[in-house]
Amino acid sequence: MTETTADTIRTGDVVPTALEAAVTTTDHLRIGRAWLASGVLLLVVSLVAGLMVSAERMDLTGMAVFGDVDSLFRFWSAYRVGFVLLAVVPVFVGLATAVVPLQVGASSIVFPRAAALGFWVWVLGAVFTVAGFAIDGGLGTPGAVSRTDAVALTLLGLLMVIGGICCATVCILTTIVAGRTAGMDLSRVPLFTWSVLVAGSIWLVTLPVLAANAVLIYVDLTGRSAIAFGVEDTIWGQLSWAFSHPQVYAFALPLVGIAGDIVPVAARRRHGNHQALLVLTALIGVLSFGAYAQAAFDIGTPVREQAVFVVEAFLIVPLALLVLVGLVDVLRRGVGSRRTRMPAPLYLSVLSVFLLLDGMVLGALRAVAPLDLLERSTTGAQFTFTIGAALLAAIAGTLWWGDLIVGRVAPQGFGLASALAVAVGIVLVAVPDTISGFMGLADFTGGDRGGAGNPEAGVDVLNTVALVGSAHLLVGALGWLVTGVLRLRGARSLADPWGAHTLEWSTSSVKVTSESPLLDAAVEVGA
Amino acid sequence: MLTTGFKLWFGLCAAALSAAVFAGYTSGGTETGPISLGWKGGVGDHVTYVLFVTAAAVFGLLAVIAIAFRDADSEAVAEVLGVDTPPPAQTQVGSSIWPVLGALGVATLVIGLVVSPALFVVGLLLLVAVSLEWTMTNWSERATGDPEVNRELRERLLRPIEIPTLAFVGIGVLVLAISRVLLASSVNGAVLVAGVVGTCVFGAAFLFSRRPNIPRRVVSTVLIVSCAAVLAAGIVAAATGEREFHQLGGGSGGDHVEVGE
Amino acid sequence: MSSTTFSAAVPNRPRTLVVGSALATSGVLVFFGGLFALYFSRRADAMAWGMEWFPEGAIRLPPGGMNMATMALSAITMMWAVYSVINSDRIHSYLAMAITAVMGVAMLNQTVFYFNDIALPIDHSEATTFLFVIVGAHMAMVLVGVFWLGLLLLRALGGQDTSRNRDLVSAAALYWYAAVAVYMVIWLGIYIAK
Numbered sequence: 001m002t003e004t005t006a007d008t009i010r011t012g013d014v015v016p017t018a019l020e021a022a023v024t025t026t027d028h029l030r031i032g033r034a035w036l037a038s039g040v041l042l043l044v045v046s047l048v049a050g051l052m053v054s055a056e057r058m059d060l061t062g063m064a065v066f067g068d069v070d071s072l073f074r075f076w077s078a079y080r081v082g083f084v085l086l087a088v089v090p091v092f093v094g095l096a097t098a099v100v101p102l103q104v105g106a107s108s109i110v111f112p113r114a115a116a117l118g119f120w121v122w123v124l125g126a127v128f129t130v131a132g133f134a135i136d137g138g139l140g141t142p143g144a145v146s147r148t149d150a151v152a153l154t155l156l157g158l159l160m161v162i163g164g165i166c167c168a169t170v171c172i173l174t175t176i177v178a179g180r181t182a183g184m185d186l187s188r189v190p191l192f193t194w195s196v197l198v199a200g201s202i203w204l205v206t207l208p209v210l211a212a213n214a215v216l217i218y219v220d221l222t223g224r225s226a227i228a229f230g231v232e233d234t235i236w237g238q239l240s241w242a243f244s245h246p247q248v249y250a251f252a253l254p255l256v257g258i259a260g261d262i263v264p265v266a267a268r269r270r271h272g273n274h275q276a277l278l279v280l281t282a283l284i285g286v287l288s289f290g291a292y293a294q295a296a297f298d299i300g301t302p303v304r305e306q307a308v309f310v311v312e313a314f315l316i317v318p319l320a321l322l323v324l325v326g327l328v329d330v331l332r333r334g335v336g337s338r339r340t341r342m343p344a345p346l347y348l349s350v351l352s353v354f355l356l357l358d359g360m361v362l363g364a365l366r367a368v369a370p371l372d373l374l375e376r377s378t379t380g381a382q383f384t385f386t387i388g389a390a391l392l393a394a395i396a397g398t399l400w401w402g403d404l405i406v407g408r409v410a411p412q413g414f415g416l417a418s419a420l421a422v423a424v425g426i427v428l429v430a431v432p433d434t435i436s437g438f439m440g441l442a443d444f445t446g447g448d449r450g451g452a453g454n455p456e457a458g459v460d461v462l463n464t465v466a467l468v469g470s471a472h473l474l475v476g477a478l479g480w481l482v483t484g485v486l487r488l489r490g491a492r493s494l495a496d497p498w499g500a501h502t503l504e505w506s507t508s509s510v511k512v513t514s515e516s517p518l519l520d521a522a523v524e525v526g527a
Numbered sequence: 528m529l530t531t532g533f534k535l536w537f538g539l540c541a542a543a544l545s546a547a548v549f550a551g552y553t554s555g556g557t558e559t560g561p562i563s564l565g566w567k568g569g570v571g572d573h574v575t576y577v578l579f580v581t582a583a584a585v586f587g588l589l590a591v592i593a594i595a596f597r598d599a600d601s602e603a604v605a606e607v608l609g610v611d612t613p614p615p616a617q618t619q620v621g622s623s624i625w626p627v628l629g630a631l632g633v634a635t636l637v638i639g640l641v642v643s644p645a646l647f648v649v650g651l652l653l654l655v656a657v658s659l660e661w662t663m664t665n666w667s668e669r670a671t672g673d674p675e676v677n678r679e680l681r682e683r684l685l686r687p688i689e690i691p692t693l694a695f696v697g698i699g700v701l702v703l704a705i706s707r708v709l710l711a712s713s714v715n716g717a718v719l720v721a722g723v724v725g726t727c728v729f730g731a732a733f734l735f736s737r738r739p740n741i742p743r744r745v746v747s748t749v750l751i752v753s754c755a756a757v758l759a760a761g762i763v764a765a766a767t768g769e770r771e772f773h774q775l776g777g778g779s780g781g782d783h784v785e786v787g788e
Numbered sequence: 789m790s791s792t793t794f795s796a797a798v799p800n801r802p803r804t805l806v807v808g809s810a811l812a813t814s815g816v817l818v819f820f821g822g823l824f825a826l827y828f829s830r831r832a833d834a835m836a837w838g839m840e841w842f843p844e845g846a847i848r849l850p851p852g853g854m855n856m857a858t859m860a861l862s863a864i865t866m867m868w869a870v871y872s873v874i875n876s877d878r879i880h881s882y883l884a885m886a887i888t889a890v891m892g893v894a895m896l897n898q899t900v901f902y903f904n905d906i907a908l909p910i911d912h913s914e915a916t917t918f919l920f921v922i923v924g925a926h927m928a929m930v931l932v933g934v935f936w937l938g939l940l941l942l943r944a945l946g947g948q949d950t951s952r953n954r955d956l957v958s959a960a961a962l963y964w965y966a967a968v969a970v971y972m973v974i975w976l977g978i979y980i981a982k
Contacts, residue, residue, distance in 0.1 A: 016622065017743070017744045017747060019747075019748075019751075020622075020747070021622065023624070023627050024622035024623055024624050024626075025622060026620050026621070026623055106616060106617065107615045107617065107619070108615075108619065109617065110616050110617045110804055110808065111617070111808055112617065112620055113620065113623050113625060113626050113661065114626070114808075116623070116627070117625075117626035117629050117630060119626075120626055120627045120629070120630030120631075121630045121633055124630055124631070124633070124634040125634075125637075128637060149641050149642075152640070152641050153637075153641050156637040156640060156641065157637070159637075160633060160634070160637060163633075164630075166812075167812075169811075170808055170811045170812045170815070171808070173811050174616075174804060174811060175616070177532060177593070177598065177807050178596075178599040178616050178801070178803050178804040178807045178808075179615075179616035179617065180599075180600065180601060181601060182601040182602065182605075182612070183601070183602075184601070185531060185598075185600065186530070186531035186532050186598050186600075187531040197535070198535070201535075201536070201539065201586070201589070204585075204811060204814055204815045204818065205581070205585055205586070205814065205815075205818045206818075207815075208816070208818040208819035208821075208822060209578065209818060209821065209825075210822075211819055212819050212820075212821075212822030212823045212826070213822065213826075215823075215921060215925065216823065216826065216917070216918075219910070219917060219920065219921050219924075220911070220917050223910050223911035223917070224909070224911050225911060226911075227911050227913070227914065227917065228914045228917065229914075229917070282535055282538060282539070285539070286538075286539050286542040286543065289543065289546075289579075289582060291578050291582075291818075291822065292550070292574055292575040292578040292579060292825075294574050294826075297574050297826055297829050297830070299572070299573075299829060299832070299833045299836075300572065301554055301572070303572060303574065303575060306550065306553060306554050306572060306575065307549065307553035307554075308546055308549055308550040308553065308554075311549075312546075569832075572829075573828040573829035573832050574825045574826065574829045576825075577821060577824055577825035577829075578822065578825045580821075581817065581818055581820075581821025581822075581824070581825070582818070582821070584821075585817055585818055585821075588810060588813075588814060588817075589810060589811070589814060592806070592807060596803045596807070599803040599804070599807055604801055604802055604803060607802055608799070608802065613801055614798050614801045615801060616801045616804045617801075617804070658935065658939060659939070659942075662939045662942055662943060663942075665943075666942075666943050666946045668797070669797045669800070669953070670797065670946070671794035671795065671796065671797060672794065672795035672796055672797050672798065673794055673795065676794055677797075
């Protein structure tokens with residue numbers, strides 16, 4: 001069942017070089033690895049931008065790093081776009097491309113060539129996006145000083161990034177729906193696959209809206225004179241909904257599945273109620289639909305003060321809490337029976353759900369109008385908690401499924417240390433930003449762009465802590481990258497290092513006969 | 528029986544529709560507006576309402592597909608086909624150059640949108656060519672049950688078109704790229720560039736012919752790197768523009784000499 | 789003269805292509821949903837302030853109506869194609885797909901003529917920017933559909949549009965119906981409501 005060597009070589013064929021094989025592959029494991037490697041590299045690039053922004057925030061009056069507020073804004077927006085669409089989401093897509101077909105018992109991802117196309121379109125789009133930001137383009141600036149052609153390049157790169165992610169998502173979702181093995185009812189699929197199904201569905205109904213925004217901006221921008229959407233200082237406002245509450249939850253949603261798959265195997269206990277977790281994941285998914293929260297198009301009551309926004313913000317918190325409680329319950333029941341040490345991904349995945357919950361609580365607080373937090377640095381804190389949680393889960397996922405994806409063992413201790421650096425970084429960035437927000441520090445998304453990091457606001461110490469946090473994040477990401485490199489040189493991995501017995505670890509044909517396949521899938525050789 | 532996929536997408540559809548109506552009523556919609564899709568009265572905040580309704584429609588479509596196909600379950604498919612075990616959802620396919628070329632087509636198209644309409648057209652043509660090749664590859668993979676025969680069939684059909692086309696395009700692109708470099712260089716520089724490029728081409732060809740045992744990896748690497756370098760130089764030169772030309776001789780006749788600086 | 793018999797290819801698993809097409813089409817529909825949401829929002833705002841949206845006489849019903857009729861008819865010919873393929877009626881499936889594609893081209897031709905005729909610059913106002921973006925995106929959608937049908941015809945000539953491979957046509961049909969549905973919203977929201 002899990003034989004997935006799509007790039008078969010016929011007898012007498014010329015053996016392709018490594019470069020040719022990498023470029024022309026349609027094997028889902030290789031494509032998944034390409035997503036993961038590119039995502040981690042671009043994560044490092046994004047976090048470098050984030051670190052520079054944090055350093056600049058120490059004293060905005062001096063502008064020692066960037067020289068002017070427009071360049072600062074360009075890097076600030078690049079950090080947010082890069083963290084989400086060039087790093088965390090692609091890493092999830094990579095994990096899903098590699099793991100999901102195996103979890104549902106498919107011999108390969110469906111439409112493998114389209115899956116490869118999705119990767120290549122995304123990676124070239126990512127290059128254009130980064131280039132656009134680097135050559136004085138980006139997504140507009142407060143002072144409207146960008147080069148129009150560079151802004152156009154950034155927007156078109158963003159469109160390619162969205163297109164690539166959507167193309168890959170279609171392939172993954174089709175595999176889940178139409179590629180399952182016998183007996184693998186949709187309600188029986190592992191939680192990671194289910195969370196990807198839900199998250200992918202939400203991505204498919206939100207990312208094209210972001211594309212619509214980008215197209216509208218591009219067309220207006222490249223006309224004779226921008227009249228509305230392409231006016232530079234309005235561009236980020238039109239796109240920023242994709243990088244704040246509630247849309248960020250949709251990007252982070254696969255973390256629920258990662259934790260949901262790791263915890264029961266590591267604790268050797270089934271979920272108390274698998275079906276309930278499926279429902280909870282779907283509910284979180286629907287509440288994370290954020291395409292409507294486009295403050296730039298407010299007419300009358302601002303959208304973020306409307307009832308639907310506030311209700312969504314509050315409803316999602318107990319759902320995440322229930323997920324966390326469910327996971328902790330499995331852990332509690334399993335700890336007593338375990339004599340060996342718990343694996344690193346277990347801690348990380350549970351921690352990621354906890355951080356997601358923090359982000360959701362902060363999101364709910366932002367929706368409370370009297371607190372006036374919508375335009376404050378709490379926006380950045382909420383972003384860091386949520387996307388940071390997703391990053392932590394992604395690291396847990398690569399440590400968990402890496403043996404399967406690469407076929408070699410990674411130093412788990414080093415990976416754990418890197419992930420902990422990331423976790424510390426998330427807390428050190430998000431907590432000070434939360435406090436600063438309550439103290440009135442502006443976020444760049446607001447009109448008072450020059451006010452962020454104003455030394456007179458009394459947040460010097462908090463900005464210093466956030467800078468240390470940004471450094472931790474970068475160090476953690478570099479550590480993750482090194483872990484991946486060390487894995488390539490590691491020893492060959494065991495077929496099932498965690499004793500998981502779930503479908504992706506099986507090496508023979510499988511027919512699912514159990515209602516709860518997560519721990520006890522019946523393996524029937526040749527079925 | 529309602530399938531799981533139907534429950535998921537119908538649930539998302541119902542939730543999105545409820546959110547649309549709720550948002551409509553709480554953002555200034557009239558009594559009947561939010562429940563009549565705006566046909567009778569206002570729907571409140573248009574962005575919120577339209578996007579939730581769109582999401583509901585899309586999830587509804589997916590729910591209908593899910594229930595109609597019984598979630599495309601393996602058992603349901605087997606029943607449709609009248610077999611015990613349905614074929615795999617995806618047959619094994621070999622390596623393929625079309626995805627990366629398709630992405631390059633999109634990238635060329637994008638660069639063309641920013642830089643020059645001519646490049647946009649090149650990207651479009653590349654995309655059309657990749658689509659045709661992709662289709663014919665798919666067709667050939669379904670032609671017979673023997674992959675080897677399918678491969679031969681494809682090659683017999685397409686090689687007579689592919690090779691001359693590729694040669695024509697390849698030579699054209701290289702000539703265009705090198706000509707841009709020559710036009711952007713100074714007069715003496717152009718002579719130097721032409722001499723160096725010509726010598727390199729001749730030298731490499733001579734070496735390859737004399738040493739047929741050179742590993743294929745080396746040959747392909749040299750070719751790829753050289754082509755990429757020429758292309759990059761051509762793009763940079765095109766962006767830089769031609770050197771200044773001064774007409775000598777003037778007059779109304781066709782005989783004149785152009786001299787660059 | 790000798791002949792060789794080859795075994796038939798393993799049949800495709802049904803549903804897969806249609807599911808993929810439904811998911812991809814969903815993304816396209818949402819793209820238009822995003823544009824319509826902003827269009828209706830800005831239009832409502834302009835109306836509320838008593839401002840002009842489209843210039844007087846710029847949007848005329850007959851061209852939009854003709855396009856709508858063309859698209860509606862093309863939906864029927866597309867159904868005809870699907871029906872023919874299911875019944876392994878190759879001649880009619882070629883005919884139906886070709887007619888559908890021709891109708892798509894006709895619709896594109898009419899739209900280009902109309903936009904040349906009204907001669908409104910794209911940056912005349914927010915309304916014209918929206919008009920060009922929405923109608924232009926729909927033209928791109930139809931163009932992709934026509935191209936897809938062309939590729940299907942190519943495969944059909946290779947003998948693969950039969951009931952064994954009905955998903956090939958069903959998947960394209962789903963996309964085409966979505967293009968018709970999007971045009972219906974354009975017709976109602978732009979040409980009729982103005």
